[in-house]
Amino acid sequence: MGVLAGFTSAAALVSVARAAVFNPKTFTLANGLTVVVIVNHRMPVVRQVLFYRVGSADDPPGKSGTAHYLEHLMFKGTHTTKPNEFSKIVARNGGRDNAFTSPDATGYYQTVAKDRLELVMRMEADRMANLVVDPKEAVPELKVVLEERRSRTDNRPSAQLDEQMASTLFLNYPYRVPVIGWKHEVENLTLADAMTFYRKYYAPNNAILVVTGDVTMDEVRPLAEKYYGPIPRGPKITRRANAAEPPHRAARRVTLRSKHVREPRWTRDYLAPSRGQGQMQRASALEVLDVILGSGATSRLYRALVIEKKLALSVGSVYDADMLGPTVFGIYARPNQGVTLEVLESIIEAEIASLLAHGVTDAEVKAAKKMLMAGAIFARDSLRRGAGAIGMALTSGQTIADVENWPESINKVTPEQILEAVQDVFRIESSVTGLLLPLDKAVAKTSKDGVAAKKRAKSGRSSHSGKGR
């Protein structure tokens, strides 16, 4: 009830291993529910994940946090189950369950012994159609969400900066709103808000059922037909038809200074194309670039900044192509002691300039592809990653065929494609730069900045967004 994948900054994102190697089997029920099965016979264990094609980016204006609040309320009972009984039944049957909300998807999952699959399918189908929440349950649950926000964000300056950066980078697209919602809006959410959202989006034609583990399609299909089959099709959902970014014309810069920060951090997020936007080949080129530029101890950035110039303690890049809307290519670094973020930034920008001028080599592309392919085999090792990769792809506007084409698409990436992608994405006017700084250092550094920082501290504001360069 709350593993929460945020759309935050580069530093918080983790790349998802890809999927085609999972050999998924799939069919669609008459009511529109997509069913996917990934077989793994290692243990007599199965994992059911039900993904809805709705996430925090679908929250109604002024009601941020609705998708996530509903995710919490989904554990509060149906016509036939009492509040919190869902998890109790799963636990009593030796299983584990939880749920998550991301910008594009909401997911519910259970891991159980194989012979409990029918039980969890029956219960998951039940709450797709029959959620009933007592207002007495909804009120404390909203407080739980507010405590969750305090734990994740309000107690953590780095998470606050991530939040500020996302809402600065995206000028219009709803990824600018945090998954958990803004505090002042979450406080005013009601049960009715959540139920309206539920009735609109929670229907079989807006969901994907993924079952992984010691099970076959022949076993899953009759159970899916029996329990999910009778649920009527909901209204047709056109996802964020008019949501798009306007042209980005000014670089943005966000600085957060906090007395709780001891170690500074530098982050640059560029607006980048996603697979959900149909940019399949460009997304693959950027995934290969992500490996070359900023994944691991032999990546370009790590070698240049950490090993050779000794300016950074850590540096890396991050790119998540499986988003429905525009996504982010991010670079993050922590400076070595005595190195200012400005110096760090200038060296990273020099690396980017060199990339823009010369691109990448054949050898780099070859090595990166090998690493991505091996990663896909490692991903087959667990039940979690297969279901996750398929679910995130299908909730971000892709098809199973897109997923299956992934290795081929990666294989086709050329240094020329990467150079084009770099020139398209690494434009300062469509970026935000985030600086996380301790309070006292800011005061000590330059008098001008110092006065500003003191003023902010006194007025209780811990952040501001600056102007573009």
Added chain:
Amino acid sequence: MIALARDVWNHRFGILAFALVFLIALPVDALSIKEVTSPKGIKGWLIQDKTVPLFTMNFAFRGGTALDPKGKEGLADFVSNLLDEGAGTLKAQAFQAKLENNSIGMHFSASADYFSGSVKALLEYRGLAADLLRMALTKPRFNAEPVARIRSQHLSSLRRRVERPGYTARRAWKLAVFKDHPYGRNLDGTEASFKAIKVSDLRKFVIKRFARDNLVVAAVGDIDKKTFGRLMDRVFADLPARADTRALPEAKISGAGKVIVIQRDIPQSVAFFGHRGIKRKHPDYYAATIVNHVLGGGLTSRLATEIREKRGLAYSVHSRLVTMERAGLITGRVATANARVAESLALIRKQWAGIAKNGITAQELKDTKSYLTGSFFTRLNSTGRIAGVLVSIQLQDIGIDYLERRNRLINEVTLPRVRRVARQLFKPEELTISLVGRPKGVKPRP
């Protein structure tokens, strides 16, 4: 309209038999462990698994961060991050390139009691993975560049940890509870202790602490016993026969009833709490596990129900048994807005007292048994997870047949026994509590 249609559906499938409790089948076949002795006498456990063409090997040496010399806390941690930064003829970048170019995952870590590692590779690279691991364990270079780099990274990560209120609360709690026992020291290291560690200390650590008599090994993958034996020799046969370590004294648990408040200007207070517990091989271990699960395990526990579900006081609250080589503890954590955290603490004390006084119900016992017996196996869903469990069974010395016996050990626990253990073990007045934040209405108590 839609709601109505859904109601119709509900009548068809409305009566769901939820109370069924099945007997959970034990996946013994999937977990058939072979004990392998290599040609050169190294022992390890193997599960042959053809699911994915991978080879995963986990291992551990007894003796962890608690053996770090006084004033050089952080030594074991430091070593764990340097072994793959150059070994044998390969300098740091060359070693990392070998790993990355061949997609070999290699990790080392140190806990209070053990120094652990793992290697994971595609089947075809298992030989190379073994060679690299041998070099890391027997011929680490500790060149000046990686030593300086990793030292700076460690110091930075220490400073970042201190930024987190939960870390600070736990640190203060451990200090109060363990006092001058090695477990109470700052085993992650401090600025001063890290700077005091020399390359000669790193070298001494490797020579003294990695040996064959304090080693346990487990592997999961598509290989046979013979191949596994040869791989173990390839990695571990060059290690010295005996480790040069000293035994830790048994820990005395102090600080009962103490409340520590560390002021920090944040909206939510984070509290770490707990008191003495029992060790892994104590005869009451399974009964204690059951009682603790009812009290504070997962989202359906009494603590979660009272604090989270009913009152919305926290996003997460839990308690757990911590079993170390020289101490047993029951600990927990909660985070609540400053204004209401006192209420959370009062409820924790109340639930602690309730379970001590009245134990748990027959239904709770039954439900917890089926959870504990079933969920354990659902967690074993990757080669790394399985190999990790096989290593910890060996470290805890609970027998190669443990996976077969485990469910019986849990199912044998009786209600009277659970009640006795609850009464003996859970002492609300002994809770040591450490908070970071601006908690309202919580007074420090010495």
